[in-house]
Amino acid sequence: MPPEFVLPNYVLRVFTLFEQFSDRLALVRGERKSTYGELIADVLRIAAGLRDAGIRPGGKVLIMAANCFDAPALQLALHLHGCRALWSAPITSRREIDQFASLADADAFVYDQTTELGRELAQSLAPMTVRTMAELFTDGSPYEISATPVPDSVLQTSGTTGDPKLVHHTQAFYEQILELAGAFVANGFPLLRHYSSSPLWLASGQITSFFNLFTGGVLFLTDTWSPEEFYRVVSTERITSTYVTPPMLYELLDHPSGEDVDCSSLFMLNVGAGPATPARLRQGIARFGPVLRIVYGLSEAVVVTAQPGLTEDSAHPERLASAGTAYGDVRLEIRDDDGKVLEPGQTGEVWVQSNLTFAGYLGKPELTAETLVDGWLRTRDLGYLDADGYLFLVDRVHDMIVTTRRNWAIFCRPIEDVLASHPAVRTAAVIGVPDPVVGEAVHAFVVTRSPVPEADLQQLVTNTLNEMWTPAAIDFVPELPLTRIAKVDKVALRNLYRELHPDQTGHDDAASRAGEAR
Template sequence: MTDGPGHATYVDRALDLFADFGDREALVGGGRRITYTEAAALVRAMAAALTRHGVRPGSAVLVTVANAVEGPLLQLALHLIGCRTMWVAPVTARREVDEFLRRARPDALVYDARDPASLGPELTAALPGVPVCCLGPGGAGPDLTAATDPAGSVALPAAVRAPESFLQTSGTTGTPKLVHHTESFYAQILTLAADFRAAGFPLLRHLSHSPMWLASGQITTLFNLFTGGVLFLRDDWDPVAFVATVQRERINSTFVTPPMLYELLDHPALVGADFSAMFMFNVGAGPAAPARLRQAIARFGPVLRIVYGLSEAVVITALPGLIDDPEHPQRLRSCGRPYGDVRIEIRDDDGTVLPPGRDGEVWVHTRLSFAGYHGQPELTAQTLVDGWVRTRDIGHLDDDGFLYLVDRAHDMIVTHRRNWAIFCRPIEDALAGHPQVRAAAVIGVPDETVGEVPYAYVVTAPDATVTEAELIDLVTAELNEMWAPAGVEFVDRLPVNRSVKVDKRALRAQYAARGAAAVGT
């Protein structure tokens, strides 16, 4: 336990677990292999170093770190002090950074100085006078990975605050939101891990591509550490490296998105590869095609586990031991049943609970839900209602309690192998900023490689000379490559509905009809 008169946190309990796990391996990544004994020492040393450099209980610490092996230990160190961690994704669009800083109001900054694409230098410049620490040498602050604390304890101030985290997400307009998770969220992860250990499941050797700035990355990382398993961290997705790691390290647990799964299934590296150690092959963050799931079941066996969750309610449903059941073929489209203490209701627009088989909005009640959106009380009140989370997803339950999602209520594009969410409005605003553009509308269209990509319809001035390539370059410069439209179609006008709003349903139908016509030629 941590010395001193401060409030004992979930981290103190975690460090006791680490002491019990001893010299068992805990973390592997970036060329490092860290035992639980070493992990506990580094958590305490990082906490001491952060305290020496001005970080205090209650400090709001902005963290921009991808999937570094020290990232989970940094989170534990900051929470040991009693900080509020605020994680910003390294892929955050450039125009969102200022809004994020305005909303977060950080008291300190930690970034990975070893990452050449890090936002750290930009954020350092935008936060003059704010204490800065780094993972790795050569940054604007001291290297926390080299921290040592010979005494083996941290002298904390008496008024230690309960730790909490704010994790970045986005709303329908693309405006950054900070999803607030309190210490009770992390204490619940400890409880789930204890239940897992008590059930006698094998120790996990989990290969993770989910960084800590994602809510799914937080629960995946900490759950695996709290069960005493080995967490293998990779920042990049590469099927060849994935297969090699699974075989070399006898990986028995992992998580992939549908595009990652598809790429893996289609890659020659999978031919003859040994996946016999696999115990739990999680698939989530987007819908997976039943045909591809059947291929995965045939290749890996009944170890696939479909999961569904949000930043606001991290684990909602799970469908373990997925099989191609001829008696229930529709279940390959299901997200599974409620996980743990989760309760699910399907409600109509008036809040009335709907019977099985009827589509409506998915409402969720769970102890793993968020506490609100930082600095956005009205949005919090709209989303968190009497302890229930409105997911804004549309779906239904069947008679056996399986959940089926049929649509997303938000105008969101899920893209990239890692299933990152991007939104139409920032792209439309960037396009409309060109002096020759009169109007723009963006939709998500299917893509075999990354799931979905943006596609733009643009109305230009009569004498416009702007080209498709120029507009794509404009979006790339203002946001980044992930947000750039896969195509730009110039039209005379945008369709509108009876409310005189752009009718994106008509645009999607227009795009689909064009594709169908192309197939028929």
């Protein structure tokens, strides 16, 4: 048998798990429900549909789907058939989709017929094999399991230029999720009822969906998210687990009826995809209890650290600002620019090693070589470890503010946390802007609950940090722009700065170009 073929496929391990609780509810989306036994049957029917469509083992299948009911079964069927699942994001621009499709070099296209972009793309990809997800549910001959090529997945992510990067995860990624799920069950944690608005084209959707299924929990899928819907579903379905970004958490905390809703079923409220301020986390603890779980990860290394059961520790109050400790098999190191490992307390770049780490960027060998070095992933995030292994993130490498004043580097995260600690402030974001004297100056965007003088916030930063970290100016805005995955969009903030201050952006062309490249 050629070395690129393996048996058993990890999906067979999944089937063995699912058969142990075949009568248990697995998936819920609206009125549709299925048990684990029915999920196995759906996977086999879709695999037969792939075969009957002429998609061979080892094929590369481009997928466009919302967070739909059949998406988990589709991926498991593709992997059972030994295929590469290439997940494209239906909310991105057509230009990005076309670039992704070109780089993916797919043999076939499968799409969710509810996605308008999917229907458009289906017409443009002819004569490639094209099927809707519904068309794969065939009643032909049963699927026969045999040796197949090693399955893998590719996720779409973008840099600040908007050009797609194809993040490649191998079977080892899913085997590690199986190991983590097994450890979760062995530790006696309760079965999860997970409410997910994270589709499978997101790394967070991959790990939360399959971790939940691999533990035998119930996965509640939705394409829509709002504070009202969240509180309704959590209270009526007795949801125990979910995942939100910091802006989504803030919406929950600011919702007027949130305090009146019974959320006592929550066991794990994961907060990730960006830093949440300690002030807001304190509010979250007061609202939901000790169920917040801070998670830090990237598309390239899906979970790096976690801090579950978040509480205010009087012995370590600073840990509300921490991303937690290494998760699962993760190894963490903080290194300087020369790759030297730094001591606890020293700030440098976060390097990660784990089976959850990606295998590279398809079609970009140079970028892969820059990012994966001797088995370690360079995250491009700056942070430090304390003596107990808690990770504190201070900035992205490319978001660090470089000032010639005392030749000192300024980090955005501490300033944002200080600004958000003011009772009149709902949220804040900081960027570096061109300055003719110091190279780059600190500039803040603030969303308030009630009016507050700019000078008061500047003085707060000066008193808490020092004058060098104080924003030179503050723009008060009704809301912060968010990316498509609900993270604060700093590229949009830089564009907004140029719109609001056209007379300031010409001071230093080089600094301006540096900001554009971030």
